[in-house]
Amino acid sequence: MGQRSGDGLTAAVDSIKREPDGSRSDSMVTHESGGHHHPPSSFIRKYIFSLDHKVIGIQYYLLALFSVFLGMALSMLMRIHLVWPDLKMPFTPGGQMTPEQYLALVTMHGSIMVFMVLTTAPQSGFGNYMLPIQIGAEDMAFPVLNMLSFWTTFVSLVVLVSAFFVTGGAPISGWTAYPTLSALGQITGPGEGAGQTLWVIGVAIFCIASLLGALNFITTTVDLRAKGMTLGRMPLTVWAWLITAILGLLAFGVLLAACLLLLLDRVAGTSFFIPGGLVVTDTPITSHTGGSPLLWQHLFWFFGHPEVYIAILPGMGVASHVLSTFSRKPVFGYKAMVGALGAIGFLGFCVWGHHMFVSGMSPYSAFAFSLLTMTIGVPSAIKTFNWLGTLWGGKIRFTTAMMFALGFVSLFVTGGLSGLFLAQPSIDLYLHDTYFVVAHFHLIMGVAAIFGIFAATYFWFPKMFGRMLNETIGKIHFWFTFVGVYAIFMPMHFLGLAGHPRRYADTTGVNFLAPLHPVHYFITIAAMITITAQLIFLFNFFYSMKAGKKATENPWEATTLEWSIPSPPPFDNFAGHIPVVYRGPYEFSVPGATDDYIPQHVTPERVGKAH
C-alpha cells in the first residue's frame, strides 16, 4: 500500500481498480489489489494479445530477432554484389543484381536495422520485460497501451517489408529518404513509386508505436516504483530506459510529422519539400513549387540524431549493469554515470546539424553544431573512464554476458573516436558520405548497441526463460562476433579515407575506387563468416530455451530486484508481495558483509556480517 513514490497522478491511478476476477480490464495497473492475479488462460490472451509486460517484451525481442536476421541477410547480398557483381542470384529477376535492387537493399537494411532492431530490442524488448521488475512494479502503467504499441510495431514491420513486393520494388532513397528523390514519385527511379509510399507509411506507424511505448515507460518509472526505490537507487539500466523513453517521446513526434508531410507531398500534391523549376530526365515538374528539401533534413535529423542515442543508451545501461555485476564491484561513479546519460540525452537534441555540414545549411550554424558535437565526447569519455574504473580492482567473472559488455566498451571507444573527425566540418568536407561514416555509425550505433543487446540476452535469458544459455557456445559466439565485426568495419575507415562514397551499387563506375577492391573483398569474406556465426547464437537461443540447464532464482549472484523472484517470474512478477528496497543497486563486495553481494530487497538486519 502506498508504495509508490508518485504524486498527483497517484490518485487518478488508484481510482482505477481491478475487476473482481483480477483480470486487467482497465488501462492502468495499481499496487492496490494486494491479492494475487490469475493469468489469462486462453492461448490468444496469453501469448498473442497479451497485456503482460513480460510476454510483450519477449514479443518485441522476437520481432527484433527476426528483423536482425532479415537485415543481415540483406547486407550479405550487398556485400556479395559489391565483390562479385556478375554473380547470378536466384531471387533477382534476370540474374544479376541491378543497381536499383542494390539500393533497395541499402534502404531496407538501414530501415529495418535502425527501427526494428536497434530501437526495438534494447528498449521495447528488454525495457518492457525488465523495467517494471527492476523497479518493483507488477506491470507497466498502461498494459493495454503496451499491447497496442507492440502490435502497432508489428503492423509497421509488415508495411515496411511489403515494399519489397510491390511494383518497382522497395525504395532506393536510403533510410534517410532525402527529398526530392523520395518525394517526386516513380519518375526519380524504380522503388520511388508504391515502395517509397509504403516505406513512409510504415515508418509513420512505427513512430506512433514508439510514442505509445515512450509514454508507458516514463509513466511507469515515475509512478510505479516500489517503496524505497528512490531515483538514486534505480539500476543504471532503468535510468537508461527512462532517458531513452524521454528522447523517444520528443524525437518520434517530429519524425511522424515529417513522414506525414512527405506522404502529402507524394500523394496529395503539396510541396513541403519540393521547390519549383525542377526537371527530371528532361521532364519539367510543374505540379510543385516553393518547398525546401533542407526542411526534411532538419526534421529528419532532429529525430535522427537522438535516435542514435535511443539505440545506444540502453546498451550503456546494460554494460554498466553487467560490468558491475561480474566485476563484483559497485559501478564507479554512479551519479556521474546518471549525469552522463542525461547529458548525452540532452546534447543529443542540440547536434542534429552535424549531419548537414555539406547540405547547404548556413555555414555559421555549422560552428555551433560542431562545438556541441565535440562536447558530447565529454560525457561519453566519462562513461568509458567509469567503466574502466568499475573493472579496476574487481574480481572478474568471465561470463558470456561479461564478455559482450567488455566488447561493448571496446567498440564504443573505437566507434566514438571516429566521431571526432566527422564532428569537425572542415574534415567532414572530405569524409562526409564516405565509408568512413559507414564505419563510424556501424561501430557505435550498430555493433556496440548489438553488443549491448547480446550482453543483455546472455545476462537475462535465465530470468526470462528459466534456463541458462550454454556458456561454451556463448563464448564461441562472442569471439566470432567480436573479431568479426572489427574485421568488417575497421577496413571501412580506410575505404573512406581513400574517398570511397557510400551507397555505390558498383565500384567500377569511378576510377579511383579500383585499388580499393581488395579491401572490399576482405570485408565481404569477414561479413560472411561473422553472419554465419550468428547461427551459433540462434541455435544456442532456441536449444537452451528447451534443453538448457535450469536456472536458479539468482544464478549470477546479482543484486537487483529481478533476481529476487523465480526464473521465469510469476504472472504478476512478485506473487502479490511487492518488495521494499533498502539500498542502492550495486552493493558488491561491501566490506564487512559475508557474501560479496547484497540484493536491494534484503533488510539491513538480514545482511550477513563477516565479523
Added chain:
Amino acid sequence: MIRKTGERGSAAVAFTFATFLVIFTGVTVYLFLAKIWWFPPAITQFGTQIDAQFHRTLIITGIVFILAQLGLAYAVFQSRDRGQRVSFFEGNSAMEFIWTLATVIMFVGLGLYGEHAWAEAHFQGAAPGALQLEVTGQQFAWNFRYAGPDGKFGATKPELVSASSGNPLGLDPRDAAAKDDIVSPVAYVPVGHEIELLIRTQDVTHSFYVRELRLKQDAVPGMVIHMHFNPEVIGQYELACAELCGLGHYRMRSFVNVVSQEDYDKWVRDQETALQQQ
C-alpha cells in the same frame, strides 16, 4: 566459496581478451601509419590546412584510442580472478573532475582549432576576379557552364531542358547572354587561378566531391550554392557524386582538369569556335 562457472579458466580468458585488444590496437595503429589506403595529395592551400587538422585529430584520437584499448586490456587482465579480495570503491570525484576537464579542453579545443579552415572556405567569398563556373547535377551526369566572353550566364528554362538534343541545361536561345555560354561535361580550369563554383541541381540532391580539392558540397534542388578554391597542381581529378541520387549514383562522375593558363585559353577558344559553328 564455490567457484562460479564464469570464473573457471579466468586467467586464460583474461589473457586472450587482453592479447586480442593489444593485437587489434597494434594492427590499427600500423594501418593508420602505413597509409596503404589513404587520401590523395591535396592540390589547394585549403586542402593542406584540412590535412593538417586531420593529422592533429588523428594524433589526439590515436592517443586516446591506444590508452583506452590498452587500459581496458590491462584492467581486464589485472582484475582476473587470482583469489584476491575486491577493492571496494564507488567512485572518485576528483578523478572524475580532472578527467572531464581534460576531455573538455582536448575535444572542444580541437574543434575550435579546426574551425579556421571551415571559415576560410565558407565565410569568405571568392577572391576578386575569380573564374565563375556553374556546376549542375542531373540524374546521372554533371554539366559545367562558363559564362563566355560577355561574363554573364544566360537564362535557362526548365521546359527547354533536353539532354538528348544537346541542351542539358535548358539554355534559352532567345537570350543573347546565353548564346556564348560554354556547356561542357568536364571542367577545365586554369592552375593558380581562383575558381568560384555555383553548384545547383535540376532534379534531386547530388553532391560535388573532388577528393584532391578536399571539397564536398551538396547540390540542393531550389538552391545555388557557392564554393571557391584555387588549384595549384596541374592534373586530371575525378569528380564523384557523393549524395545518393538514384540508381545511377555509382557512375555519376566527371573530371576537373586543372591545366596551364595557355592550355585553358586554347580549350576555351576551341569551345567558342565550336559554338559559332553550330
